[in-house]
Amino acid sequence: MSEEKETKAGEKPKKPKIPRQSMPEQDPHKRAGNFDSVTLGYKMEQAALEASRCIQCKKPFCISGCPVSIDIPGFIKLVKEKEYLKAAQHIKKYNLLPAVCGRVCPQEDQCEKVCIVGKKGEPVAIGRLERFVADYEAAHGEVPLPELPPKTGKKVAVVGAGPGGLTVAFDLIMLGHDVTIFEALHKAGGVLVYGIPEFRLPKAIVEREVQYLTRLGVDLKLNHVIGKIRTIDQLMKEDGFDAVFIGSGAGLPWFMDVPGENLNGVYSANEYLTRNNLMKSFDFPKHDTPIKKHKNVAVIGGGNVAMDSVRTALRLGADNAYIVYRRSRAEMPARKEEVDHAEHEGVQFKNLTAPVRVIGNEQGWVTGLECLKMDLGEPDASGRRRPVPVKGSEFIMEMDAVIIAIGTSANPLIAQTTPDLKLNKKGYIEVENETTCRTSKKGVFAGGDIVTGSATVILAMGAGRNAAKSIQQYLQTGEWTPNGKQ
Amino acid sequence: MFEILEKKVWSDEVPKIKEFVVKAPAIAKAHHAGQFIILIVDENGERIPLTIADKDANKGTISILFQEVGKSTMCLGMLNKGDHIHHMAGPLGKPTHVEKFGTVVCVGGGIGIAPVHPIAKAMKDAGNKVISILGARSKDLLIYEDKMKKASHEIRITTDDGSYGRHGFVTDELKHMIEVEKIPIDLVVVIGPPIMMKFVCKVTEPYKLRTFASLNTIMVDGTGMCGACRVTVGGKTKFVCVDGPEFDGHQVDFEEMMMRQRQYLPEEKLARETCEKQTCHKS
Numbered sequence A: 001m002s003e004e005k006e007t008k009a010g011e012k013p014k015k016p017k018i019p020r021q022s023m024p025e026q027d028p029h030k031r032a033g034n035f036d037s038v039t040l041g042y043k044m045e046q047a048a049l050e051a052s053r054c055i056q057c058k059k060p061f062c063i064s065g066c067p068v069s070i071d072i073p074g075f076i077k078l079v080k081e082k083e084y085l086k087a088a089q090h091i092k093k094y095n096l097l098p099a100v101c102g103r104v105c106p107q108e109d110q111c112e113k114v115c116i117v118g119k120k121g122e123p124v125a126i127g128r129l130e131r132f133v134a135d136y137e138a139a140h141g142e143v144p145l146p147e148l149p150p151k152t153g154k155k156v157a158v159v160g161a162g163p164g165g166l167t168v169a170f171d172l173i174m175l176g177h178d179v180t181i182f183e184a185l186h187k188a189g190g191v192l193v194y195g196i197p198e199f200r201l202p203k204a205i206v207e208r209e210v211q212y213l214t215r216l217g218v219d220l221k222l223n224h225v226i227g228k229i230r231t232i233d234q235l236m237k238e239d240g241f242d243a244v245f246i247g248s249g250a251g252l253p254w255f256m257d258v259p260g261e262n263l264n265g266v267y268s269a270n271e272y273l274t275r276n277n278l279m280k281s282f283d284f285p286k287h288d289t290p291i292k293k294h295k296n297v298a299v300i301g302g303g304n305v306a307m308d309s310v311r312t313a314l315r316l317g318a319d320n321a322y323i324v325y326r327r328s329r330a331e332m333p334a335r336k337e338e339v340d341h342a343e344h345e346g347v348q349f350k351n352l353t354a355p356v357r358v359i360g361n362e363q364g365w366v367t368g369l370e371c372l373k374m375d376l377g378e379p380d381a382s383g384r385r386r387p388v389p390v391k392g393s394e395f396i397m398e399m400d401a402v403i404i405a406i407g408t409s410a411n412p413l414i415a416q417t418t419p420d421l422k423l424n425k426k427g428y429i430e431v432e433n434e435t436t437c438r439t440s441k442k443g444v445f446a447g448g449d450i451v452t453g454s455a456t457v458i459l460a461m462g463a464g465r466n467a468a469k470s471i472q473q474y475l476q477t478g479e480w481t482p483n484g485k486q
Numbered sequence B: 001m002f003e004i005l006e007k008k009v010w011s012d013e014v015p016k017i018k019e020f021v022v023k024a025p026a027i028a029k030a031h032h033a034g035q036f037i038i039l040i041v042d043e044n045g046e047r048i049p050l051t052i053a054d055k056d057a058n059k060g061t062i063s064i065l066f067q068e069v070g071k072s073t074m075c076l077g078m079l080n081k082g083d084h085i086h087h088m089a090g091p092l093g094k095p096t097h098v099e100k101f102g103t104v105v106c107v108g109g110g111i112g113i114a115p116v117h118p119i120a121k122a123m124k125d126a127g128n129k130v131i132s133i134l135g136a137r138s139k140d141l142l143i144y145e146d147k148m149k150k151a152s153h154e155i156r157i158t159t160d161d162g163s164y165g166r167h168g169f170v171t172d173e174l175k176h177m178i179e180v181e182k183i184p185i186d187l188v189v190v191i192g193p194p195i196m197m198k199f200v201c202k203v204t205e206p207y208k209l210r211t212f213a214s215l216n217t218i219m220v221d222g223t224g225m226c227g228a229c230r231v232t233v234g235g236k237t238k239f240v241c242v243d244g245p246e247f248d249g250h251q252v253d254f255e256e257m258m259m260r261q262r263q264y265l266p267e268e269k270l271a272r273e274t275c276e277k278q279t280c281h282k283s
């Protein structure tokens, strides 16, 4: 086959160079006024062209860049051969949610960062291809259910229906165990449904994946806040679960601890996004949960959460939507694509700026944000240059809403009611290591943001996959000795 | 889906007050006094918190009692026996701190009598002497008189218009108990409109009389994830849904709480009007 020739050591591809295929997008001005998808996905011809840019490396670096080690050349080859359904099924052996990861993975820091084609030009658009095949599969009828093995009679409880928990549930049901997911909210998906906006990740996609799980026989119990309706101990001692996986995420929002933070018009990003995504308040009053339409909105932070909030504010009709970030654009933790999209849509960036006070009127509403200019000093522990305040540089921006997106930490509900569950200094659940995902409590495993702090969808799924393997081993052997040491 | 087994209309005039007994065995089993649920009436509904006013763990039921103040409670009120509430999560919030304090005065204002009921019951079961003060605007709007009689050693009633019990506010009765009757009180628990809780706390503060107030801030998730319910207590920001709903009333910044409760007034009005025009999307 011709494509195999191309990979021979040292040999240059002879075909004319094909540029990385760009993905069609909604016009920035138009999309800043609606909640429809920003990027529209590859057409079939584009996917095939893009797939042909992959040189099918014998030692593919890309795989090592993917936290769940998807056989990337393998699925891309199938795309090139126009075997889209097979490609989708191939990816699903590694990744339960390709339609999600293809959209939200920080590919530029993972698989695409190390793609060999990217050394001299632009890397193969792995994420876009992944998204393409997943969407293709979804568009071509209901995905057939795989055959399930005979039941083992073991019962596993999964706490939290985020990407981590969903992955564990999938892997374990495929091994013949009975799986029950307990989710606190009235919809499954975790951050995928309450945090990441519709314009980046249509909720129908998440719903489809969740339905796939319930069709497989996973018992999904919504509105179940573990630690309140049942404790971990009750699940194990009274309800007959043989093992528990905790994937409850890092949902507790941080505030800045500056004056004026409880004024009306100050929100955590979680509140702002939850109202809009989970509760669909952009469609108020058709949906009952209200949201305010603000004129001048400042979003504090520079991560994905900040970008999602500021772009939501624009779509709700803000005249001016600002990102207020204390470092410079280069240090922003958000995906580059999201920052670019935000800028094209008209978001204004106030970098090297830190808020010191929220100002309000007598009725308790936000009227302004007082900020301080920053300079970049020496690199700090994270390797990023530390912002240092410039003395006397205070200034006030007129504002009627301030959204705080400076990070989250672990929700303590489960820990409070499970005294023998060991936490680390920051309040996250301590596990033996990434591979076993074993907590200090026998039969209890944990993974995703509740262990690592806010990370990424694919890392949470990777943790879920490891946990499932470890749970399987535990269920088969009953052994709870740390790895290696018998 | 949670089935409504019984419906009782306490008041059919504005403000309408209704009570449901709902089938929710797991919630009934896990519930402790002071906790609440969050429900969604139908698919497009918002998440609203309501206190668990009573339960029967054997039958697997809980009672919720609510006043129709806006769209969501109006839609809820339109449901009947046999209908279903789409979603319900609970029990949420920390249970009331119950122990033997001595003499406990439970103050319930208006609809607040319902949430105070399980607390009075629990305090009585824990060996306290429970005196309850029930306040209502008028006799017609007084709820749970019989249940509170059972849950307390003694009840006292006040009405704003003098149609029943003492003519006046719950604060008048409480002051009388402290200053005139000189009843030794070890703890006051108060639930009702924020302004009433604020004044009850003002009455007890000079006597350093420990006072628990149960706060009803605006909530979204009710699991500590959004901070919509935040309130300042003793100079620190607390989340009512997970750190509360009960706090030391003398430490609560009631002014801020009331200010935050007014955030969505125009939207709430719009929702109510749309609802009145088209009747709810339910039905």
Ligand SMILES: Cc1cc2nc3c(=O)[nH]c(=O)nc-3n(C[C@H](O)[C@H](O)[C@H](O)COP(=O)(O)OP(=O)(O)OC[C@H]3O[C@@H](n4cnc5c(N)ncnc54)[C@H](O)[C@@H]3O)c2cc1C
Residues within 6 Å of the ligand: A104, A105, A106, A159, A160, A161, A162, A163, A164, A165, A182, A183, A184, A185, A188, A189, A190, A191, A192, A195, A196, A224, A225, A226, A227, A247, A248, A249, A250, A251, A273, A304, A305, A308, A335, A411, A413, A414, A447, A448, A449, A450, A454, A455, A456, A457, A458, A460
């Ligand atoms: C706005 C936003 C944008 C993001 N953008 C990206 C992106 O572009 N790319 C990317 O890779 N990552 C992104 N992330 C990060 C990513 O979403 C998370 O790292 C990932 O979702 C973590 O998965 P998880 O399964 O650990 O937990 P979560 O997704 O947080 O799910 C946890 C679930 O557990 C439930 N739960 C919590 N406590 C309990 C309890 N006591 N009982 C029962 N259920 C409980 C929660 O309701 C939730 O549904 C973003 C995050 C946010 C907030």
Ligand SMILES: Cc1cc2nc3c(=O)[nH]c(=O)nc-3n(C[C@H](O)[C@H](O)[C@H](O)COP(=O)(O)OP(=O)(O)OC[C@H]3O[C@@H](n4cnc5c(N)ncnc54)[C@H](O)[C@@H]3O)c2cc1C
Residues within 6 Å of the ligand: B036, B046, B047, B048, B049, B050, B051, B052, B065, B066, B067, B068, B069, B070, B071, B072, B073, B074, B111, B114, B115, B215, B216, B217, B218, B219, B220, B245, B260, B261, B262, B263, B268, B269, B272
């Ligand atoms: C812990 C707790 C327990 C409660 N227990 C009871 C109870 O037992 N019986 C009862 O009648 N009421 C109770 N409430 C108040 C009840 O939640 C509100 O009356 C209800 O949400 C109003 O919704 P609505 O759409 O009908 O009215 P809206 O028109 O939305 O609002 C009317 C009023 O309710 C407040 N409110 C609006 N949305 C919310 C929300 N999501 N959460 C809290 N308050 C809101 C507003 O500040 C406003 O003052 C409780 C509130 C809390 C926080």
Ligand code: SF4
Residues within 6 Å of the ligand: A065, A066, A067, A068, A069, A070, A072, A095, A101, A102, A105, A106, A107, A110, A111, A112, A126, A127, A130, A458
């Ligand atoms: S899952 Fe993410 S990192 Fe892995 S191949 Fe897909 S886009 Fe790349």
Ligand code: SF4
Residues within 6 Å of the ligand: A053, A054, A055, A056, A057, A060, A061, A062, A063, A072, A073, A114, A115, A116, A117, A124, A126
């Ligand atoms: S590194 Fe790039 S070119 Fe090589 S196999 Fe992976 S995607 Fe293809």
Ligand code: FES
Residues within 6 Å of the ligand: B218, B219, B220, B221, B222, B223, B224, B225, B226, B227, B228, B229, B230, B239, B240, B241, B242
């Ligand atoms: S209601 Fe969201 S944190 Fe309390």
